[in-house]
Amino acid sequence: MNSLREANTRTNAERLEIARNALVSARIDALMCRLPENVLMLSGHWPLCGDAVLVFPAEGNMVCIVPETQVEEVSAEIWDAQILAYAHGRHDSPDQEREIERCLIDLANKNSWKTIGYEGTFEGIAAPGNVAEPRVPSKRFEQLLKSATSKATFIDAQELLDLLRKTKTAWEIEKIRLANEIANIGFEVFFEMVDAGRSAIELAAAVEQAIMVKGTGYKKARRVRAFAQVAVGKDETLAGWRPFEVTTNRKLQKGELAILELAVVADGYWADRTRVRVAGSASPELQRLSDIVKQAQDAAISAIYPGVCASKIDKQARGIISKNGLENEFVHITGHGVGFRYHEGYPILAPGSSQALLPNAIVTVEPGVYLPDFGGIRIEDDIVVTSEGPEILAPFSRQLS
Structure with a gap:
């Protein structure tokens, strides 16, 4: 050997x-x-x-x-x-x-x-x-x-x-962290490129190219792939609550939203991340909605610790959104497991989920709101459950514009 x-x-x-x-x-x-x-x-x-x-x-x-x-x-x-x-x-x-x-x-x-x-x-x-x-x-x-x-x-x-x-070893957590760091390469490109006149497919292609070119070899990663799904505009992002985006050649208009749903696999270990960006400057209402989603994500993450019931974490995110009168606009679950797969069945952060979070589990936290007049806003990060508190793997800006 x-x-x-x-x-x-x-x-x-x-x-x-x-x-x-x-x-x-x-x-x-x-x-x-x-x-x-x-x-x-x-x-x-x-x-x-x-x-x-x-x-x-x-x-x-x-x-x-x-x-x-x-x-x-x-x-x-x-x-x-x-x-x-x-x-x-x-x-x-x-x-x-x-x-x-x-x-x-x-x-x-x-x-x-x-x-x-x-x-x-x-x-x-x-x-x-x-x-x-x-x-x-x-x-x-x-x-x-x-x-x-x-x-x-x-x-x-x-x-x-x-x-x-269900739980990851120290080695596996570092490998999943690496996949998240490589995902941030794609976020950087997405943030730079979202602008009026850009098409969804152009954004997705640029994100995937950057991740595979710059991610391969990053901290000795050997095999890296990216799966970028981008929705743009009010109608496309309104459907962004689904577990997939249909990437089209539609072009962004000034003031419109773009959602990037991003999966990255590095040597077999997966990251699942989402960011939303506006073409140009965000309107006051879009900024308000984005701030609510960020607050909901923060509340859910702060509730993560070993032994906590998964529904309690979902409740924290849903409570912030409901307090702002948007309870009917948060239509999906708050999160799911990730690491050996893009989507894992444990844990599921959802109303009624009785699963208890185990130490060293990794879970996404991804609240969102979807309004016909504005479109959809979702933010997603991967979190490690530790006895010292929740750890965000490879944090990245959540700014809307």
Whole structure:
């Protein structure tokens, strides 16, 4: 093992210990994972094309099965693991599924696993490095796993994996912080470029280009992608409460709003941020609305601490907005988990949510208001839950103009 991998393995001893203890408690001898976020969490490798298969045992070193064309990149990222490579990608290469099965049969013959956990009921997934073509562990892949390890009993490990992803280690928090710092590169461009005559697609393209050009190599980040969604004008930003923006070629007019919904992934770790900007100077009413949203975000963030009920945080943001007579204009939740995916299911900051925030969870806080006469205003940042109080990852200006 090279010195970098040794250092990474030592740094991630916390994650490895947590995962192995969870397997022992669940009486699972090994996990077999293919989803990029689970492979990343357990091994440090962000799959390039989604075809890495990670075997993570309760005892002993993990094994990562990958095409031989990916060995160089996998070796640069993965922690203490054996890499099993198979021929793939050439015109005369063997069938990929059969090669994966061959590797799994070899591993099963060398071990005495009785119970194996697999990704049985995941629906949403995080993208691999090649975001254009993610791979989903299907029923066919499940059958391949069971065929290769026929002596073992298989159980769905979704709940266990979800539990592991609820909190982040110190290493993971720093990686997510890095993604947030790179997101700020995009905010800088957005703030500079929002002006009358700029189109939404022009703004989105400039943000993505800056993040990928300047973010790649930033603090040793190897693989960086950005997903900028921009809505401009009253009608488009009014619909900005949806979990997506439709980026058009509409051009900003003086005094109009532009919302940037921004996802950034750096080496597999995600940031989810939003800023809004006005073309030219903000009117007094737009400035008032922006100030209300900022106050709501501040109130929600200040309520974040270990053990707090998620609905209480939502209540803080919603209370500020309601006090200003805008309760019907805040139509979405206050926040959600983030880190191994763009949107994670824990925690959810919403009315009625009974989830308690765990130490070292990461959550977005993103209140907003949407009025037909003005459009939509939303501000979003990623927050770490700590015993010392909430920590905003990579703060950035919230000024409207």
